[in-house]
Amino acid sequence: MNQKGGVGKTTTAVNLSAALAMSGKRALLLDMDPQCNATGSLGLEPTDGHAMIRSQPISDQIVETKMENLSMIRGSRTLQDVDRLAAAGESETGIVRDHLDSIIDTYDFVLIDCPPSVGPLTQTALSGSTEVLMPIQCEYFAMEGLTQLIQTIKKVIVATDGRLTFGGILLTMYDPYLELTREVDDEVRDFFGDIVFDCVVPRDVSLCEAPSHGKTVFEYAPRSRGAFAYTQLCMEVLERD
Secondary structure (H helix, E strand, C coil), X not given: CCCCCCXXXXXXXXXXXXXXXXXXXXXXXXXXXXXXXXXXXXXXXXXXXXXXXXXXXXXHHCEECCCCCEEEECCECCHHHHHHHHCCCHHHHHHHHHHHHHHHHHCCEEEEECCCCCCHHHXXXXXXXXXXXXXXXXXXXXXXXXXXXXXXXXXXXXHCCCCCEEEEEEEEEECCCCHHHHHHHHHHHHHHHHHEEEEEEECXXXXXXXXXXCCCHHHHCCCCHHHHHHHHHHHHHHHHC
């Protein structure tokens, strides 16, 4: 999650889940963003009704992707679904959490792609999660809004009796030749310490092009810098698990 758009949330959710699947782990990607970009990135169409608010068993609404070990719960652009998911009342939050709890033992990793906000929809996703991963773009305003973001996360941590923890911060759009990138890198690592992943995601056109073909970066450009970066992130996630 991150309240800013264009920082690499969907790119990370899609390609990290794909990398985990390629490593032999059973991975599930849940699209909670009304834009449904994660759904489209895997070559799938949004659903007419979001699985997370239906009364039917969630297992019946999981679809398999082209990649072995990678399953998905597709997003929905239906306004009624978005409103219900964003209601963040005890009943809606409880439904989402119950659905996740019912399938959690089936997968090694469940990744949720959140919308660019700290609103009710994101808080609903956080309430059903155990860890939060924050991609941060290496730009001038990278640290702006982080205080609000962290406060939101801390509130959910308290509300869920510590079920939610900080999983890590990922630096994206990384260009080592820019002084600004190095300054952001130093500032983030000095402030957050070991919570920041060692690996970084570089600026790579392959990461931008792959979704338009309905493919992960591993399918579209397996030898690209982006593919290498998400392989490294996957290894680091597995080491921390």
